[in-house]
Amino acid sequence: MMQQINFDQVFDDMAAKLKAQTAHITTGTPVMIGIHSGGVWVAEQLHKRLGLRDPLGHLDISFYRDDFTRIGMNPQVKPSHLPFNVDDRHIILVDDVLHTGRTIRAALNEIFDYGRPAAVLLAALIDRGGRELPIEANVVGMRIELQSDQNIKLKGPTPLSLHIAEKDK
């Protein structure tokens, strides 16, 4: 486990940045979608702080991964649930760790299969670099430098904690 992190402070800062970034929206209120599972835990915190009207949506991008032909079926798929119409809505997409960008690409593909949003903002608790696709977050909680053979994982939901491990160990 990493050193103690004040998650409340990090979420407060992220919520303040998101508030500023969505202040210009005049066509309805934004909606929030968390990516299963860590992204949902982060989204629950941000959703509460922003006081969003619509319930939180959650996505499991297992059926949209580009590595199905390499790793097969995820045995613990959770159903995606978007309790609102995404057409013309401003969406705040939330994940715990932003790394290669492939998860976000899959999430965007899935969201667009539900409809055509007006815009999508990306919020990530941790940006660990190592992008393989041209995807960047609008709001980042923390930037953490890691070796390519290391993984970072958010464990939760209560309490939340960050863990760094060597890959395949």
Add this chain to the structure above:
Amino acid sequence: MSVKNFQLDDQGRLRHFLTIEGLKRQMLVDILDTAESFSGVVDQAVKKVPLLRGKTVVNLFFESSTRTRTTFELAAKRLSADVLNINVAVSATTKGETLLDTLHNLQAMHCDMFVVRHAESGAAHFIARHVAPHISVINAGDGRHAHPTQAMLDAFTIRRCKGDFYPLNVAIVGDILHSRVARSQIHALTTLGVNEVRVIAPKTLLPKDVETLGVHVYHDLKQGLRDVDVIIMLRLQNERMQGQLLPSEHEYFQLYGLTEDTLAYAKPDAIVMHPGPINRGVEIDSQVADGPRSVILQQVTHGTAVRMAVMSMCMGSHIKAEGSTA
């Protein structure tokens, strides 16, 4: 020493889906859980996911069945696979080509999965043993042997309606002897741990050793339906009537047909199921088939999600495990 299940790969993942027999409870639960996720796909504006994009699924039907073929086709298309429908009864084999020749030709067209319906028990196993290692075979009904996806969609419907399997008493009514559906249902329900599976039928429509499957036998419908939570009615094939296994359709309905009156012996919240197509007035009265306790159309809806789950799990097993990325 446990015998290796031919349907599973070296890591215990589903490679073919030929029968429920021999599969562990957790595998059946995994199928149901995965199907639960796929059931949400119909809520999307685009009712498909890209999982099997670039894969080719062949519906190889040696015996005609519009409904089963259609649900497999829809499942494959919702997974973004390309689908070939081959009605073998009216194609190659009637021109003298052997089954293995047909298979080899389809393999040469780079197909990835065969969904097989055949009148002979064991046909899907035979095909699975002769296909190339990268191909999965799904049994869509073989003779009197098995119809595993039908049994799983029934189990899925029961779980959706009743939650837990453990406290349930389930009655299967009708032609158990000739029914591949009943055999697969019995294996699925006993593996999933229901309290009691009952079979209700005349002696002429029951296999001799049916008790060895772990079921209780009843010949009286009212007695058998007492306090059950789930009633599964089986289709009565017309040829059984002509084969003198039963006196008449009318008499069968009098003794084993499900009506409002006989349904009253089951629990007040019991659900009524039927694999379809229904013979109204033979196995089941229209009032019951269309009544509030009937979940027959829900079974049809769930058929697609369950078949998507099985197809994706089988295709996923051909894949060498590597790391994933975020």
